[in-house]
Amino acid sequence: MAEPHASTDLVIVGGGPVGAALALALADGARAITVIEAQARPPVGDTRATALSESSVRLLDALGVWPELAGDAVAIHTVEVSQQGHYGRTRMRAQDQGVRALGQVVAYDALARGLAEHARGAPGVEWLAPATVAGIDQDADGVSLAIDGPDGHNERRARLAVAADGTRSPLRERLGTGVREYDYGQTALLLPLETGGDPHTGYERFTSEGPMALLPAGGGRRTLIWTLPPDQAEAMAALTLERIAGRIAARLGRSFGPIVPHGPPVAWPLRRxxxxxxxxxxxxxxxxxxxxxxxxxxQGFNLALRDVCGLAAVLGHARDPGDAETLTAWSCARQADRWRTRLFTDVLARGFVRGGQGLGAVRAGALLGLDSCSIARDGLAAQTMGLLGGLPRVGNWHLERRP
Ligand SMILES: Cc1cc2nc3c(=O)[nH]c(=O)nc-3n(C[C@H](O)[C@H](O)[C@H](O)COP(=O)(O)OP(=O)(O)OC[C@H]3O[C@@H](n4cnc5c(N)ncnc54)[C@H](O)[C@@H]3O)c2cc1C
Incomplete structure (x- = not known):
């Protein structure tokens, strides 16, 4: 059992993919890191597919996790953006960007498990699970956490604590840190399915109900994420798989061939x-x-991974890892990427949702314009790959472009 008030350099609350990635990025054997994770084991059965940008792949490679994920990952060579019922489409190709792939798709389960397993075994990492924070107290020199852990009640004191405990973050709530929420008035329907189309192309298609993303998942399989108004998502989820397939086929067009769902669909209400x-x-x-x-x-995990690496880089030279100077330096260094990524995501989520014929024509014009302007397309590709503005450096990792 841990000593009461045991001292550690860093406490990370939440051992999901982001908390585990931070533990791994900082584990050098010299630092003592405690991870407090509510679940005994990473959950299984999450059907999300995660599209990793080229920058995330390089960062996961530097963390030593990528070789295990690579075997089941599917490379995205092309991203095609189009709109139902209108001319105008644009394609971003890896070869035009001088890279082998724009990104890779992995199962969320495999990603979460791979990161957690590596972090649990990393030097200097103490992984407490199942465990939660029962109390937190801060003073000028450090932060003290009361923990309900696998061995009962524990305490840890550290110079820095990190809240990586998810959207509803119980630690953030305990601190009383406010949040800004925006309800998109949309629900994402997730559905694994089989269909035609190029096996290494990710499709983004704007339909009359909302944007549809089709990620390659290997072996002719794909994961569909269809953003719909909540009432339509609910009605769609209640249909038989055959009828859902018919609706999807009508939005995608004939070039995809038959749609074979490997359902059932899972619904995610969407809020920022x-x-x-x-x-x-x-x-x-x-x-x-x-x-x-x-x-x-x-973009969610991809942006968070760049934040992880940015934090690890700042902590590399910090005298006091938790002081205001260090954390402000991190926030300032990451500000532009966060702002750009949020804007990019919101333009896709809000600007391309529904709208009448007039808006459809404007979007068609935008897609045609994008397709004929290589500078704009390259900028979009760089954002998709997570390479706009350069990658945060971590220690001596070399993350230059691979051929
Ligand atoms: C439908 C969908 C598709 C997505 N697709 C992509 C994609 O293609 N690419 C991409 O980059 N991103 C994608 N994302 C976003 C991505 O899934 C998130 O960015 C990522 O899961 C964030 O990880 P996290 O570790 O911050 O949070 P979480 O995954 O929520 O993990 C939080 C962890 O904290 C633990 N925890 C909770 N409460 C406590 C507590 N009290 N004490 C201790 N531990 C606690 C939880 O058990 C969990 O392990 C998608 C999201 C959705 C919803």
């Missing part, structure tokens, strides 16, 4: 939740606890 501050005293907020984005642009 953003903490009013990126850090509160000696507690930094990360991942979904800091900002939960709409999934349409596949």
């Amino acid at each position: 939740v953003e903490a009013e501050r990126g850090h509160d005293g000696r507690v930094a907020l990360l991942g979904n606890a800091a900002r939960t984005l709409h999934p349409v642009g596949a």
Whole structure:
């Protein structure tokens, strides 16, 4: 059993993919890191597919996790954006960007499990699970946490704590940090299915009801994420799989061939939740606890991983990892990427939802314009790959472009 008030360098609350990635990025054997995770084991059965940007793949490679994920990952060579019922489409291709792939798709389960398993075994990492925070107290020199853990009640004192405990972040609530919420008035329907189309192309299609993303999942399978008004999502989820397939086929067009769902569909209500501050005293907020984005642009985890690496880079030279100077330096360094990524996601989520014929024509014009302007397309590709503005550096990792 741990000593009462045991001292550690860093406490991470939440051992999901983001908390585990931070533990792994900082584990050098010299630092003592405690991870407090509510679940005994990473959950199984989450049907989400996660599109990893090229930058995330490089970062996961540097963390040593990518080799295990690579075997089942599907490379995205092309992203095609189109609109139902209108001319105009644009394609971003890996070869035009001088990379082998724009990104890779992995199962969310495999990603969460791979990161947690690596972090649990990393030098200097103490993984307490199932465990939750029962109390937190901060003063000028550090933060003390009361923990209900596997061995009963524990305490830890550290210079820095990180809240990586998800969208509803119990630690953020305990601190009283406010959030700004925006209800998109949309629900994402997730459905694994089989269909035609190029096996290494990710499709983004704007339909009359809302945007549809089709991610390749290997072996002719794909994951569909269809953003719909909540009442339509509910009505759709109540249909038979055959009728759902018919609706999807009508939106995608004939070139995809038959749609074979491997259902049932899973519904995710969509809200953007953003903490009013990126850090509160000696507690930094990360991942979904800091900002939960709409999934349409596949940016949430990718952005969080760049935040993880940015934090690890700042902590590399910090005299005091939890002081205001260190955490402000991190927030400032990450500000532009966060702002750009949120804007990109919101334009996709709000600007391309529904609308009449007039708006459809404007969107068609925008897609045609994008397709004929390589500078704009390259900018969009760089944002999709997570490479706009460069990658945060972590220690001596070399993350230059791979051929
Ligand atoms: C439908 C959908 C599709 C998506 N697709 C993509 C995509 O393609 N690409 C992409 O980049 N992103 C995508 N995202 C976003 C991505 O899933 C999130 O960014 C990511 O899961 C955030 O991870 P996290 O570790 O911050 O939070 P979570 O995954 O929520 O993990 C939080 C962890 O904290 C733990 N916890 C909770 N409460 C406590 C507590 N009291 N004490 C201790 N631990 C606690 C939980 O058990 C969990 O392990 C998608 C999201 C959705 C909803």
